[in-house]
Amino acid sequence: NAGVTQTPKFQVLKTGQSMTLQCAQDMNHEYMSWYRQDPGMGLRLIHYSVGAGITDQGEVPNGYNVSRSTTEDFPLRLLSAAPSQTSVYFCASSYSRPGLAGRYEQYFGPGTRLTVT
Amino acid sequence: EDQVTQSPEALRLQEGESSSLNCSYTVSGLRGLFWYRQDPGKGPEFLFTLYSAGEEKEKERLKATLTKKESFLHITAPKPEDSATYLCAVRPGGSQGNLIFGKGTKLSVKP
Numbered sequence: 001n002a003g004v005t006q007t008p009k010f011q012v013l014k015t016g017q018s019m020t021l022q023c024a025q026d027m028n029h030e031y032m033s034w035y036r037q038d039p040g041m042g043l044r045l046i047h048y049s050v051g052a053g054i055t056d057q058g059e060v061p062n063g064y065n066v067s068r069s070t071t072e073d074f075p076l077r078l079l080s081a082a083p084s085q086t087s088v089y090f091c092a093s094s095y096s097r098p099g100l101a102g103r104y105e106q107y108f109g110p111g112t113r114l115t116v117t
Numbered sequence: 118e119d120q121v122t123q124s125p126e127a128l129r130l131q132e133g134e135s136s137s138l139n140c141s142y143t144v145s146g147l148r149g150l151f152w153y154r155q156d157p158g159k160g161p162e163f164l165f166t167l168y169s170a171g172e173e174k175e176k177e178r179l180k181a182t183l184t185k186k187e188s189f190l191h192i193t194a195p196k197p198e199d200s201a202t203y204l205c206a207v208r209p210g211g212s213q214g215n216l217i218f219g220k221g222t223k224l225s226v227k228p
Contacts, residue, residue, distance in 0.1 A: 004160075031214035042220040043161075043204070050213050058215065090160050096214045104149055104208060106216060108160035 001026050004109035006091050012115045013081040021076040021112050023091030031096035032074040033106070036060065036087040043090065049074055050096055081116045088113050119144045119209045123219035130226050133194050138203055138222045141187040146210020150188050152181050153204040155221070161204055195226045 007022045025032065033048035045058030049068040063085060065077040074093075078085060092106040124139045142150065149168055153161035165174045167183035174181050178199065180191040190203055202223045206216040 033215070035218075040220065043206075043216075043218040045215055048213070048215055056213075094214055104214065105151060105163045105166050106214070107163060108153075110160050111158075 003027065004091055004093055004107050006089075006109035006112050008112060009110065010113050012117065013078070014117055015081060015083060017081050019078050019081065021078075021089055021091075021114075023074045023076065023109060024072050025074075025091075025093040025107075026072065027093060027107070028071060029093035029095055029107075030071070031104075031106075032068065032091065032093045033058070034064070034066065034074070034076045035090045035092065037090060037111075038087050046076065046089075078114075083116045086114060086116045119207065119217050121205055121207055121217050121219035123203075123205050123222050125222060126220070127223045128225070130192075130195055130224070132196055132226055132228050135191070135193045135195070137192070138190040138224070139187060140190070140205030140219055142205075142207050143186075144207045144209045144217070147207060148210050148212065149208040150183055151206045151208070151216065152188070152190055153206065155202045155204055164203075192224070195224075197226045197228050200224055200226045 004025045030051045034046040035043040037043050044060050046064050047066040049055045052068050055066050068074050089112045091109040094106040121142045152164040155161045165181040170185045172183050178193050182189045202221045204221045206218045
């Protein structure tokens with residue numbers, strides 16, 4: 001299994017540009033999420049999904065859109081990039097169905113380092 | 118409000134010098150406490166899940182314990198390769214999977 005994969009690893013955008021961060025997992029996990037990690041702030045949840053066709057907002061959703069058309073993929077879209085969105089972005093996945101003996105640990109991808117100038 | 122606080126922010130140890138990292142939490146209906154290790158430039162790597170007070174789990178030189186208000190990550194005879202940032206996270210009751218993370222403890226082990 002490749003686990004959770006993210007592309008690209010690095011990206012530089014200019015203010016106002018749009019882009020999509022890709023995330024895929026091959027573990028058949030129902031739950032997927034996006035976090036951003038900033039110095040001194042810890043990991044903060046942006047959006048999450050509990051299955052194909054279902055998404056919801058996390059703690060810091062403004063400026064980001066998501067969709068989940070398949071179990072495997074969960075892309076994150078920046079509609080109009082701003083310098084405040086300079087950060088490292090992590091995608092994670094886990095089981096969420098009850099009856100799995102609590103196997104809810106989330107597995108993280110390697111991250112995308114985004115700089116907005 | 119659900120909250121996770123980790124201490125200390127940074128810890129410097131000599132090789133072989135055992136110590137503990139603390140994770141205190143306030144959460145409505147804990148459905149799991151998770152420890153992760155994060156190396157520079159990489160994603161968090163899962164270490165342990167604890168679900169109920171009194172539970173303990175071990176992996177090599179690491180041992181995680183859980184009480185009703187806090188968790189400890191004990192590091193016995195650490196080696197330089199244990200240097201990393203250790204993250205603690207909780208899954209609140211009613212959560213569909215969302216985790217609340219602490220800010221982490223940066224551990225440095227000198228030879």
